Amino acid sequence: MNPPICGHGSGHASRRGLYAITPDDNDTARLLARVETVLAAGAAWLQYRNKAADPALRERQASALLPLCRHHRVPLIINDDWRLAAAIGADGAHLGEDDGELAAARAALPEGAILGASCYADLSLARGAAAAGADYIAFGAFFPSPTKPNARNAGLDLLRDSASLGLPRVAIGGITPDNARPLVAAGADLLAVISGVFDAADPAAAVRRYLDCFEAPASI
Numbered sequence: 001m002n003p004p005i006c007g008h009g010s011g012h013a014s015r016r017g018l019y020a021i022t023p024d025d026n027d028t029a030r031l032l033a034r035v036e037t038v039l040a041a042g043a044a045w046l047q048y049r050n051k052a053a054d055p056a057l058r059e060r061q062a063s064a065l066l067p068l069c070r071h072h073r074v075p076l077i078i079n080d081d082w083r084l085a086a087a088i089g090a091d092g093a094h095l096g097e098d099d100g101e102l103a104a105a106r107a108a109l110p111e112g113a114i115l116g117a118s119c120y121a122d123l124s125l126a127r128g129a130a131a132a133g134a135d136y137i138a139f140g141a142f143f144p145s146p147t148k149p150n151a152r153n154a155g156l157d158l159l160r161d162s163a164s165l166g167l168p169r170v171a172i173g174g175i176t177p178d179n180a181r182p183l184v185a186a187g188a189d190l191l192a193v194i195s196g197v198f199d200a201a202d203p204a205a206a207v208r209r210y211l212d213c214f215e216a217p218a219s220i
């Protein structure tokens, strides 16, 4: 059995499920209400990502999300900025190629903090992330992403070929309830989603449909 992932505030984080990522929403009250709906519906993890906020607003929003995540026993991961994650006592940080050295973040974050790494479409990045102490590896974009239209494309083989690294595999990019099942079948443990959840007409129903993708299809 795979070991659970730690998250120092939320206890052991679930290894499978929906990894909801916040949209750029600078209205903090509205953001909290949107996230509450998504966590109550069963999202397993939350990433705070807001590319449109200044550092002060990012700190306020991330801090405001923390009690909500604690209430739902969901780990809060901070995008891009491990220092902010450490400063507010979040459960971890997610770093991409422009976000600093994984090894430095690993060394600076408290024990048990979750460190995630973007590996795009590159297995060698995943090997490097594992060696640097990442707790999960993320691949994508698997489909055209409304949020990040210029994201590079990844294929299903990456999910299969990275199984031997022994880390949870996260899939991201244009994932909808209708295209997610092959990702799970190829080995994705967590589906990381922004627009498919937060832009859905009914975000709670969308969350439930993503969770269905982790169940075996009904036999006929």
Ligand SMILES: Cc1ncc(COP(=O)(O)OP(=O)(O)O)c(N)n1
Pocket: 019, 047, 049, 079, 080, 094, 095, 096, 097, 098, 099, 116, 117, 118, 138, 139, 170, 172, 192
């Ligand atoms: C779970 C997850 N996977 C990938 C990313 C993308 O990170 P990055 O490449 O640094 O791009 P930005 O999100 O910073 O635009 C992510 N945030 N989360």
Ligand SMILES: Cc1ncsc1CCOP(=O)(O)O
Pocket: 140, 141, 144, 145, 146, 147, 148, 151, 172, 173, 174, 175, 192, 193, 194, 195, 196
């Ligand atoms: C941050 C990021 N990295 C690759 S695609 C993407 C955006 C994911 O958002 P969406 O689920 O709306 O495609």
Ligand SMILES: [Mg+2]
Pocket: 079, 080, 094, 095, 096, 097, 098, 099
């Ligand atoms: Mg980043």
